[in-house]
Amino acid sequence: MKSAIYPGSFDPVTYGHLDIIKRASEMFDEVIVSVLDNKKKTPLFSVEERVKMLEETTKDLTNVKIDSFSGLLVDYAHSIHVPIIIRGLRAITDFEYELQNAQTNRVLSNGTVDTLFLTTSLEYAYLSSSGVKEIAAFHGDISHGVPPLVEQAILQKFPKES
Numbered sequence: 001m002k003s004a005i006y007p008g009s010f011d012p013v014t015y016g017h018l019d020i021i022k023r024a025s026e027m028f029d030e031v032i033v034s035v036l037d038n039k040k041k042t043p044l045f046s047v048e049e050r051v052k053m054l055e056e057t058t059k060d061l062t063n064v065k066i067d068s069f070s071g072l073l074v075d076y077a078h079s080i081h082v083p084i085i086i087r088g089l090r091a092i093t094d095f096e097y098e099l100q101n102a103q104t105n106r107v108l109s110n111g112t113v114d115t116l117f118l119t120t121s122l123e124y125a126y127l128s129s130s131g132v133k134e135i136a137a138f139h140g141d142i143s144h145g146v147p148p149l150v151e152q153a154i155l156q157k158f159p160k161e162s
């Protein structure tokens with residue numbers, strides 16, 4: 001069985017992420033979307049909340065599983081015996097960072113963990129979780145960027161009276 005890991009912060013999941021997940025799910029027998037528990041970042045949503053939103057928004061994709069991990073991605077990849085990482089690329093700005101990460105992961109894993117890039121669908125090229133959160137903080141419309149259940153969850157974090 002060919003499996004791949006799609007790791008990320010997913011704080012929260014956007015239509016851009018969902019597009020990558022759907023396309024990856026058509027290429028692999030199994031896609032494991034894994035939420036990184038990064039102690040250095042202060043996320044808007046807890047890992048549990050992010051996992052739940054991913055589970056709800058991918059429930060129609062039967063070969064997609066949701067998980068979480070902390071620590072080095074290559075250690076996680078080895079622990080679940082999946083040597084392929086998927087990452088999404090939006091623009092040149094993503095490229096430099098992603099290239100460095102991909103090469104680092106190859107070195108750290110002695111060439112056993114490789115990264116596969118999927119380029120964003122054009123309609124989502126502008127989308128990012130941080131952009132969505134910034135708009136939501138000012139009570140702007142985020143329905144173009146996230147599914148309704150994610151929109152509701154974000155609205156609860158930024159109540160109108162705040």
Ligand code: ADP
Binds near residue numbers: 014
């Ligand atoms: P990070 O893991 O860098 O904190 P995210 O959790 O936001 O980033 O994203 C996880 C992955 O999804 C990354 O590879 C990122 O480039 C990709 N991604 C984010 N937004 C989009 C989008 N709109 N279209 C395609 N890929 C995206």
